[in-house]
Every structure is written in C-alpha cells, then in structure tokens.
Amino acid sequence: MWFLDRLAGGRDTAYVTTPMWRVHGRLDRERFQKAVDTVVDRHDALRARFVERDGMPRVVLPPSAGTPVDWRAAGSAAEVARAAEAEAERPFDLATGPLLRVVVWTLTDTEHVVLAATHHIASDGWSVGLLARELAAAYAGEPLPDLPVRYVDYAERQRRELDGDRLRADLDYWRDRLAGLPALTLPTDRPAPERPSHTAATTEFVLGPDLVAGLHRVGREHGATLYMTLLAAFQVLLGRWSGQDDFGIGSPVAGRDRPEVENLIGLFVNTVVTRADLSGDPTFAELLGRVRDDALDALDHQEVPYERVVRELRPERPDTDSLIDAWFAMQNVPGDGPSAGPLRFTDFETDRPKALFAVSLFAQPRGDELAMTLVYRTDLFDAVSIGRLVGRCRELLVAVVADPGVR
Secondary structure: OHHHHHHOOOOOOOOEEOOEEEEEOOOOHHHHHHHHHHHHHHOHHHHOEEEEEOOEEEEEOOOOOOOOOEEEEOOOHHHHHHHHHHHHOOOOOOOOOOOEEEEEEEEEOOEEEEEEEEEHHHOOHHHHHHHHHHHHHHHHOOOOOOOOOOHHHHHHHHHHHOOOHHHHHHHHHHHHHHOOOOOOOOOOOOOOOOOOOOEEEEEEEEEOHHHHHHHHHHHHHOOOOHHHHHHHHHHHHHHHHHOOOEEEEEEEEOOOOOHHHOOOOOOOOEEEEEEEEOOOOOOHHHHHHHHHHHHHHHHHOOOOOHHHHHHHHOOOOOOOOOOOOEEEEEOOOOOOOOEEOOEEEEEOOOOOOEOOOOEEEEEEEEOOEEEEEEEEEOOOOOHHHHHHHHHHHHHHHHHHHHOOOOO
C-alpha cells in the first residue's frame, strides 16, 4: 500500500475507507474529542507515520497523534452523504498523518453523523467495529480492555516467524499452486483504461431461506462450508462468463489468529487466492470437492503476506496486482450498534463503493437469508450487463441445490 501510494504521488484514494455512524443522543464536543484522543493514543496503527528513508518506508510513532474532530452543521442526511463522498476522495499523507480523520455532522440536537476516515494501511474491517465500540466506551467513561501486545509487537513477531524455512515452505506452496495462473478475462462493455478509476456501482439481491437452507445442505453433504459452496458457484459463474476454466479469485482472511490481537486496531487482514479448476466438465459436487481442498490448503498457508506472493510470481510488475481480478467474501453479521451512556450508534448507509477488482461478490448472513452485494467497476461494465449476471447467478444456485450432480 505504501508503494502504490508513492507510485500515485500520494493522490490515490482507492484505499481510503470511510465508515460512518448515526449517533442518537446529545453529543458533548469536549467529551467526544477526549474519547477520540484516548482511542488514537492507545493504538499504534492510528498514530503511525510512514516516512521514506533511503528509498524504503520507515514507521515513526509519535506519542500522541493529535486528531482534532472536525465539527460541521448539516441540514439533511442527503447533504451529509454528499459531503462524505468528498471526504472519500481526499487522500491521506502517509508521511505526515494523521491516518484518521473524524468528522461530525450535527443534524439536530440529538442526532449526529460521525465519519471516521482512515487509510487501509492503518485499519481493516475488523478494526472498524473496534473503533466504534472503543469510541462509545471511552465517551461513556467505561474502562477499555487491556492491550497485552502492541501492533509493533505483532509486526515484529510476524517478521520473525516469516523468516527461514517456514517462509520458504509457504512460498513454495504458493509458487507451485499459482504457477502460470492466467488473468481472468471478462467480456467487458468497454475497453479497460490504462489506469483503473476504481469507480464502482453495486447490485444487491437476497437469497431466501429455502435457497440458503439448500446451499447449507449441499455443503454438509460434501464436507464443505457455506463459504466454499458459494465460492464454487461463483467460480462456475465467472467460468461461464469468461469462457475460462482456469483463473484466480481472491478472498480475505482476518489474520487475527491469536486472542491477544483481537482488540488491536490495525491492518491484519490478508488475501488468499483460490484457483478455479473447471477442467474436465465436472459435476458441481466434484467441483465443490476441488474448491474445499483448495480453500483448506490456502488457509494452511494464509500467513504469507499477499504482496509477498505477488512479488514472487509477478516480479516484473510490482505496481499492479495481476494475480486476481475477482473477489469473494463472506462477511460477519454486524451486531447492534454500540451505546455510550445516553448515546447509541447505528450504521449510516451511503452509496460510495470503490472497486479494487473488476467484480467482487459479498455474502452477508441476515437471519435465515443471505444478503448478496455485487460490486463492479463502472469503467468496464454497464448496469444492464451486471443485472443479467445476477439473474444467472440465481439460476445457477437454484440448479445446484436441486441437483449437485449437474455438470
């Protein structure tokens, strides 16, 4: 991420994340500022600065970051959403920081919207939930959980463990597994621009309880999880769309494999690549077995940083991620928003997607249903084409539930 930021002259906003919450209740400015300072001061990642020395990044950790809250008035939620879009397009200076920007819009005396923009180099999806909970607890004067380790401790442990024989064995696995992996070539509505815009749109659809129950059943019958079953179906969908039987799909892993890092804000998430193998006209059940084995092997070797795998396999193109063009993720069910004494946090939804890949599919359990979101690059695809793809996705899932032996 540091390299890509330097390559773009510090102007790229692809990795700017902008989680937002509605805050219900009266918000004391001084008290909220103290809560922000408390959270930032206890997390290395939010105070980090990435400076360049002799062509390499070095981390500087000031004892206090100084993250002033930007207080603004707003007449409506729509006005806030427009202002938030502008915030999402403001880059971060990784060398000077801060890597957290907090903006609060006041709608009424008892309703506010809080935006906590961060650079992905300092945060991940798990961290967003931690940030909301800690802000709420610090505002309420509640004790925050002890942090047995710091992010710098985690980084040092990772650097130490990924040295020598272990790293070589894991890299050998990825080198063998992904050798000769072809790019996924999808039939786009427009030629790909020289530099992707990352401008995105989303299409959302819901899988009903009967279909979800059927997908669970198919998975159980073949020793696979729901994630593996959906991933296999996504491979079929992309295979039909592209006409390829060999390509890669990226998926996130939380990277928090030890309890002492569960309460740390920082970038722990990693990417693993599963390689689609649709050769030989397999039945869906046969493909699901391949996906299950591939996914389990990938998880066994998940600790190698993805950028290291890219460097091993694409050393001539360090400026691009040429291993994957598609993404699939199962997302955890969010709990109720945190409360801070008289305050209550709920998500503030805005339509500001960004596309790091040509297409990305997200599945989120909601009760007995699955909420599905397909994110796509608008510089490549039209909404009509994506709508057809979603329709075919539903047909495919219904077909494999009805008969996993279908080819």
